[in-house]
Each structure stands twice: as structure tokens, then as C-alpha cells.
Amino acid sequence: HVYEGSAREASEHIHVQERPCAVCPRGGKCVPKVKCPAHVRPGSLNPSCHLVLGHIGICCFTGQKHSAQLEATQRSGAISIEDIKSSHDVSRQKMVQWIANEKVLERSADTIISSSAPSYGHHLSMVTYDKRVEGLGRGGLLNVFAALELKSRQAVSEDELELGATGHTDGPFCPKPPQCPDTQSRYRSIDGECNNLANPTWGAVNTGFERLLPPDYSDGRYCKDQGQPRGNGQVERIHQIIIAVLSKLSADDPTKWYRRVSVVQRYLIGTYQRSIGMTPFELLFGTKIKDKDDDELKKLIEEEEIQMFKEKRQELREKAKESLLKIQEENIKNYNRKRKEATSYNVGDLVAIKKTQFSQGSKLFPTYLGPYEVLKNKGNDRYVVKKVGNTEGPINTTSSADFMKPWVTSEENYSSGNSSFQFTGDSHGNQFISLTAFHTLWSREHNRVAQALSRLNPHWDEDTVFMETRRILQAEFQHIIYNEWLPLLIGHQMMQLFNLSPSSEYSSSYDPTVNPSITAEFSTAAMRFGHSIVDGRIVIPNTKTGEVYETISIPEVMFQPSRMRLRHFLDRLLIGLTLQPMQSVDPFISEGLTSYMFRGTNPYGLDLASINIQRGKDYGVRSYNSYRRLCGLQPFESFEQFPQSAAKRLASVYESPEDIDLWVGGLLEAPMEEAVIGPTFAHIIADQFYRLKAGDRYFYDNGPDINPGAFTPSQLTEIKKVKLSRLICDNSDGIELVTQPVEAFLRADLPGNELVACNSGRIPFMDLSRFKALKI
Numbered sequence: 210h211v212y213e214g215s216a217r218e219a220s221e222h223i224h225v226q227e228r229p230c231a232v233c234p235r236g237g238k239c240v241p242k243v244k245c246p247a248h249v250r251p252g253s254l255n256p257s258c259h260l261v262l263g264h265i266g267i268c269c270f271t272g273q274k275h276s277a278q279l280e281a282t283q284r285s286g287a288i289s290i291e292d293i294k295s296s297h298d299v300s301r302q303k304m305v306q307w308i309a310n311e312k313v314l315e316r317s318a319d320t321i322i323s324s325s326a327p328s329y330g331h332h333l334s335m336v337t338y339d340k341r342v343e344g345l346g347r348g349g350l351l352n353v354f355a356a357l358e359l360k361s362r363q364a365v366s367e368d369e370l371e372l373g374a375t376g377h378t379d380g381p382f383c384p385k386p387p388q389c390p391d392t393q394s395r396y397r398s399i400d401g402e403c404n405n406l407a408n409p410t411w412g413a414v415n416t417g418f419e420r421l422l423p424p425d426y427s428d429g430r431y432c433k434d435q436g437q438p439r440g441n442g443q444v445e446r447i448h449q450i451i452i453a454v455l456s457k458l459s460a461d462d463p464t465k466w467y468r469r470v471s472v473v474q475r476y477l478i479g480t481y482q483r484s485i486g487m488t489p490f491e492l493l494f495g496t497k498i499k500d501k502d503d504d505e506l507k508k509l510i511e512e513e514e515i516q517m518f519k520e521k522r523q524e525l526r527e528k529a530k531e532s533l534l535k536i537q538e539e540n541i542k543n544y545n546r547k548r549k550e551a552t553s554y555n556v557g558d559l560v561a562i563k564k565t566q567f568s569q570g571s572k573l574f575p576t577y578l579g580p581y582e583v584l585k586n587k588g589n590d591r592y593v594v595k596k597v598g599n600t601e602g603p604i605n606t607t608s609s610a611d612f613m614k615p616w617v618t619s620e621e622n623y624s625s626g627n628s629s630f631q632f633t634g635d636s637h638g639n640q641f642i643s644l645t646a647f648h649t650l651w652s653r654e655h656n657r658v659a660q661a662l663s664r665l666n667p668h669w670d671e672d673t674v675f676m677e678t679r680r681i682l683q684a685e686f687q688h689i690i691y692n693e694w695l696p697l698l699i700g701h702q703m704m705q706l707f708n709l710s711p712s713s714e715y716s717s718s719y720d721p722t723v724n725p726s727i728t729a730e731f732s733t734a735a736m737r738f739g740h741s742i743v744d745g746r747i748v749i750p751n752t753k754t755g756e757v758y759e760t761i762s763i764p765e766v767m768f769q770p771s772r773m774r775l776r777h778f779l780d781r782l783l784i785g786l787t788l789q790p791m792q793s794v795d796p797f798i799s800e801g802l803t804s805y806m807f808r809g810t811n812p813y814g815l816d817l818a819s820i821n822i823q824r825g826k827d828y829g830v831r832s833y834n835s836y837r838r839l840c841g842l843q844p845f846e847s848f849e850q851f852p853q854s855a856a857k858r859l860a861s862v863y864e865s866p867e868d869i870d871l872w873v874g875g876l877l878e879a880p881m882e883e884a885v886i887g888p889t890f891a892h893i894i895a896d897q898f899y900r901l902k903a904g905d906r907y908f909y910d911n912g913p914d915i916n917p918g919a920f921t922p923s924q925l926t927e928i929k930k931v932k933l934s935r936l937i938c939d940n941s942d943g944i945e946l947v948t949q950p951v952e953a954f955l956r957a958d959l960p961g962n963e964l965v966a967c968n969s970g971r972i973p974f975m976d977l978s979r980f981k982a983l984k985i
């Protein structure tokens with residue numbers, strides 16, 4: 210058995226075939242393999258080299274771009290004006306067709322929306338009615354259609370299309386680049402734009418994900434077949450073959466393609482299929498197609514069989530139709546009974562509209578914008594609204610009743626007693642009660658720091674107080690993540706390998722060639738390791754008696770934060786979180802997430818594990834083995850290399866180890882030394898946090914030569930004292946929570962991490978007097 214994540218990985222790093230270079234040739238930079246995706250492209254010439262701690266890296270000549278080699282050598286660059294014009298026309302026509310189809314579906318009586326279904330709630334938390342975002346989404350599709358048209362005219366190569374490396378900026382849809390102000394802002398922009406001055410959209414809202422490897426869509430475009438894992442898209446593949454072969458065979462008279470179908474069919478059913486271990490003909494008739502006579506005889510038998518099959522099929526179809534109609538009727542009844550009439554608004558009403566765009570670190574902003582005045586009722590519960598006053602949000606927009614509520618001032622909101630939902634900037638703020646608790650801690654920390662700053666700087670206006678507080682909170686957050694949380698997750702070796710640990714002085718890691726955007730692999734798989742550590746219940750302990758107040762099953766507190774209104778609850782929950790062990794990262798996911806997620810009052814909810822796997826496919830994320838190769842790890846060649854229990858289950862759903870989904874494979878890896886996750890996830894996560902640090906001009910410990918809003922050395926020293934335990938101590942209610950373990954990410958019953966009094970001085974304070982400014 211070679212399946213011992215850390216031991217195996219260590220040996221791989223030591224026993225490499227060729228001798229690693231001491232210094233990279235041709236000006237190459239020695240980096241961990243995941244940081245140079247071009248090394249897995251065929252024909253790449255990346256010699257290995259020495260990194261710190263005996264690790265072996267790759268000499269990289271392309272930076273974090275897998276397409277750079279292609280850009281330099283293979284770009285065809287021969288796109289004619291006619292090609293461009295006609296690709297535009299084709300893509301626009303296709304778009305018109307798609308929108309028309311969408312309208313038909315929307316109006317169809319067969320389209321049933323159950324607003325009480327858990328999937329509907331999940332959809333609402335993901336969907337956007339923001340016109341700008343809708344425009345970007347449609348623009349993306351226009352470009353896909355145009356690119357496919359260009360490919361069909363052979364104006365771009367397969368490689369260029371796959372890697373998005375045409376460098377062509379005259380597509381049917383190219384959003385205007387943002388205009389960055391001439392003077393450099395002291396503060397990070399709200400939407401993340403203009404962080405990188407040469408590439409102002411890098412890391413901004415409403416921009417695409419980065420990819421460690423190019424997408425892998427089975428239709429070569431933007432769809433992933435649903436057949437995986439077991440079927441592995443076989444049917445779709447065969448269909449594609451049939452279409453291609455038929456068009457070749459009937460090249461002389463394309464209108465008579467159907468005459469060739471039987472030849473193709475005969476060929477296909479007489480060909481050995483790996484998935485069934487014989488030819489389909491054998492499977493059907495128990496014998497091989499031998500010669501022409503036999504063939505004719507079998508044809509007769511086949512006709513008989515087909516007749517029988519047709520009759521049986523007709524019967525089955527009648528039955529299916531009956532039961533479908535019955536279910537539909539029930540669904541309609543249910544729908545009519547449960548669907549709440551949408552609130553209707555009159556012209557002139559003041560409303561709040563739901564915010565649908567969020568930027569980095571903006572979790573503390575409200576979810577609703579307003580006030581807006583209703584200008585027009587567009588029918589179908591949609592309204593044209595106009596902003597009143599000078600608040601955040603678009604001036605004119607269209608919104609739907611689902612995303613509107615009557616405008617009330619915040620005082621009215623809190624006193625109305627109607628909702629226990631917390632006002633958070635992130636639509637996930639109420640998703641789970643412990644998340645709501647952390648939103649609460651951070652908003653209180655904001656208010657705490659803002660009060661201290663305005664006392665120290667009475668001449669500041671309220672915008673300055675807000676922006677300065679925001680700047681400090683972002684720094685506190687980044688420091689806690691890089692200093693406390695990340696080392697526990699990926700281990701100290703990876704921290705060193707990717708140069709992620711905060712230094713005692715200003716950081717020297719800013720690199721304007723690094724794109725800080727989130728990678729598809731991080732978002733859909735690696736960072737979702739967290740779904741495996743969630744316990745099925747939350748224990749609220751009674752520390753006085755050693756008993757428990759209550760054990761809450763997790764679906765009870767999803768989008769249901771009303772317990773937060775109980776006076777003692779926040780403190781008790783936070784105490785419980787420091788005592789309750791984390792679940793290990795493994796393929797076992799709590800039923801609360803796989804059967805009952807967001808169930809509300811329904812008997813069952815959603816399955817987060819399936820959603821994660823499907824989300825990976827949506828994004829065209831490649832298989833687990835592709836990422837092992839990318840990280841310089843050996844791929845799994847057979848299921849037996851996995852632990853026995855997993856091997857059996859994997860073999861029952863996947864055809865080959867090459868098909869295993871990234872999220873599934875990553876969860877199966879044994880954790881690395883002193884880490885929570887295995888090597889593949891650790892590399893992907895380390896790469897992401899490297900991007901977020903090296904690609905962020907405003908990273909909290911960048912000096913004034915890089916960061917226009919840099920902290921002074923003495924302010925930075927104070928920020929670097931911040932620990933999660935301090936944040937909890939300062940912002941909990943202090944009714945029952947008066948002690949904390951210094952290392953709040955570790956359990957309080959670990960030796961050396963015992964509870965200490967919040968006010969004992971053992972948990973360091975950030976001295977805010979350093980933020981008394983002479984002038985800003």
C-alpha cells in the first residue's frame with residue numbers, strides 16, 4: 210500500500226529521477242509545482258530544482274499561467290475580419306434563440322416552482338437580478354458562441370480555445386476596463402478594482418475564476434456530461450462519434466445521411482466495448498456477428514425483438530405517463546397551497562432591494578440597499594425602481610418582489626420583532642448559527658474600533674472613521690488567517706514552502722504578476738474540505754454543572770438564528786465551540802449536510818456532497834489525478850491503492866481512478882504532517898493563499914513603497930498582536946464567557962492551551978492609541 214499521504218509524499222520529494230538543478234537555467238524561478246501549471250503541458254521543459262526543506266520544485270518560465278508557452282510559440286493569430294464579423298452574427302443569433310427559449314420555459318404551465326422547496330431557497334441565495342451581472346453572464350455566453358464559431362472556421366486552434374490564449378480583444382462582448390483614479394487611494398476599493406494597477410480587474414467582483422488547469426468539458430465547450438462517474442459520458446461520446454462518422458460517410462449527398470445509419474450501427478454493435486467487456490451484439494443476442502448470412506438472420510431476429518420491445522415500451526410509457534401526471538397534479542396542488550402571493554407594491558412606495566454583489570471583506574455590509582422608490586409596475590411581480598438619496602447601489606434598476614421589502618429604518622427593523630435574521634453583508638450570514646455568531650463578533654469589533662478611533666481623532670468625519678476602521682479590521686482578519694488559522698490547516702512546512710508566514714517587519718512578497726483571483730479548484734473542491742469537518746450537532750455546555758444545556762441538530766439552525774436573541778446564547782455557543790472537537794477531514798459527511806441541509810419544514814433537504822461534486826463538473830474541474838500530477842504527486846493507477854473500504858466504494862461508482870472527482874479524492878487523502886488536510890488540497894489551498902497575499906497591493910503588512918495605505922511599523926506591531934481569542938473576549942457578551950484558550954483555533958482541553966481570564970493580560974491587546982493620527 211502506497212497510501213500514506215505524508216510519508217509517500219516525502220519519499221516522492223527525495224527519490225526523483227534526474228538530479229535537480231541547483232540554479233534554474235534561462236532565468237527560470239524555482240517554485241512548488243502547483244505554482245507553475247505549464248509543467249504538466251505536453252512538451253514542457255521544466256527541469257526540477259531544490260526548494261527549502263529538501264522539497265523538489267520546478268524551474269518555471271511562465272509564472273502562474275499554464276498558457277504562457279502557447280502564447281509564445283503556437284498562437285495562430287490569423288483571424289480575419291470576416292471571421293470576426295460572422296462569429297459575432299452567429300453568436301447574437303444564438304443568444305436571441307436562447308432568450309426566446311427561456312421565455313417559453315418561463316411561461317410554460319409545466320414549469321413548477323415550489324417556493325418552500327430547499328432547492329428554491331438555495332437558488333435564491335445564488336441567483337442575481339442585477340442587470341450588470343446579467344449583462345456579464347450573457348456577454349460570456351456571446352463570447353463562447355463566437356469562439357466556437359471561430360473554431361469551426363479553424364481560425365483558432367483547439368489549444369488556443371482551451372487555454373483562452375487568443376489575446377483577441379474584439380469579441381462580441383468585452384466589458385470596459387475600470388477607470389482607476391489618478392491618485393492612489395489609501396483604501397482598498399469596495400469592489401476590489403484597481404488593486405493591481407496594470408490589471409485593474411484582477412481580484413475584483415464580477416470577474417472570472419482563475420484556473421490551475423484548463424477546464425475539461427466533455428463536449429469541448431461548456432457542458433459536462435451528467436453521466437459521470439460510472440457511465441463516464443459514454444452515451445454522449447457515442448452520439449458524437451455517430452454524428453461525425455455519418456457526416457463523413459454522406460459527404461456526397463448530405464440529405465441522405467439516414468441511409469448510412471445501419472452501417473454505422475452494425476459497426477458499433479459489433480465492436481468490443483470496454484465497459485461491458487464484450488460487443489453490444491453479444492450482450493443482446495449471446496453470440497458474435499460472424500458473417501453476412503448470420504448477419505441477415507440476426508437482422509430478422511432483431512426485427513422480432515424490436516417489435517416485442519416496442520409493444521412492451523408502449524406499455525411502460527403509458528404507465529410512466531400516468532404516474533407523471535399524478536405527481537404533477539399533486540405538485541401543482543402543493544404549489545398553489547404553499548406558494549405565498551408575492552407582496553405587491555404601488556408606484557411611489559419606498560422599498561429596500563436585495564443586494565446581489567459582494568466584494569472581498571464586505572461581509573459586514575447590509576444585504577439590502579435602499580431606500581428605493583417604485584417608478585413602474587412591469588407586471589409579473591417585477592418593478593422599476595429609482596434610488597432615493599445618496600446611498601450605495603445602482604441609481605435605476607429593475608427588481609422582483611422576491612427581492613424587495615418595504616423600506617423601514619433600521620430602528621424599525623430591529624424593533625418590529627418580525628424577523629430574527631441578522632443583517633449581514635453576506636447572504637450566507639444566516640446560513641448557519643455559528644457563522645451568524647462570527648458575523649456578530651466582527652460587526653461588534655468594527656464598532657469597538659470605530660468608537661476608539663473617533664475618541665482618539667475627534668477631528669475625523671464619519672467616513673474617515675469608517676474607512677480607517679475598515680482598514681484595521683481587514684488587517685486583523687488577514688493577520689488571524691495567515692498567522693493562526695492557515696498554519697494549522699496546511700502545516701508549517703507548506704507555510705514555509707509558499708512563503709506564507711507573516712514576518713516581523715514589512716512583507717516583501719508583493720508580486721504584480723500574481724493574479725489574486727480565486728481559482729476554480731479552490732472554490733469547488735479544496736476549500737470545501739470544510740464540509741467534512743462539520744459535526745452533526747452543536748453542544749451547548751453548562752460549564753457550571755458539567756452538563757449540557759442543549760444539543761442542537763444542525764439543520765435546526767440553518768437559516769434559523771433565532772436563538773441568538775436569547776441573552777446567554779452567544780456566550781454559551783462560543784464556549785461550546787472551544788470545547789467541541791472538530792471532525793476529521795475524511796469522506797464522511799454529516800447527515801445534516803447530506804440529507805437535511807436547508808430542509809426547513811420539509812422532511813428532507815439538500816445533499817451538499819452531491820452539490821459539491823456537481824459544482825466541480827459545472828466548472829469543468831479536472832479529475833483528482835490531474836491535480837496530483839500538477840502538484841508533483843504520483844497519480845493513483847488502481848483502486849487498490851486506496852484504503853480497502855474506500856477502494857470498493859470508488860470502484861462501484863467510477864470506471865477508472867482517472868475519473869475520481871477532485872473533491873472526493875482530496876477528502877480521501879491522509880492529512881500531511883501537523884496539518885488537517887492531505888497534500889493535494891494543501892497545495893491548492895497554499896497556492897490560493899499565496900495569490901491572495903502576493904497579488905494584493907493592500908495586504909496588511911506591505912510597506913509604504915507598495916501599499917498606499919500602509920501601517921506605520923508601530924501600528925503593524927500592534928496589529929500583529931491580534932489573536933482570535935482577543936476578538937472573542939472583546940466582543941462576546943461577557944456574561945458567561947470570561948475565559949478563553951489563548952489559541953482559540955485549538956481546543957481548550959489541550960495541554961498548554963488551558964482557559965485564561967480574558968482580562969488577565971495573557972491574551973495580548975492591540976493598543977489603538979498608535980492609531981491617533983496627526984493628519985490623514
Ligand code: HEM
Pocket residue numbers: 331640641731732733736737738739740743763767802806817820821824
Ligand atoms: C454547517 C456548515 C456549512 C454549510 C451548511 C455549508 C453550505 C454550503 C453551501 C450550500 C454552499 C454552496 C454550494 C453550491 O451550490 O455550490 C457552500 C459552498 C462553500 N462552502 Fe460551505 N457550508 C458549511 C461549512 C463550510 C465550511 C466549514 C467550509 C470551509 C472551512 C466551507 C467552505 C465552502 C466553500 C469554499 C464553498 C464555495 C464558496 C464559493 O466559491 O462561492 N463550508 N457551502
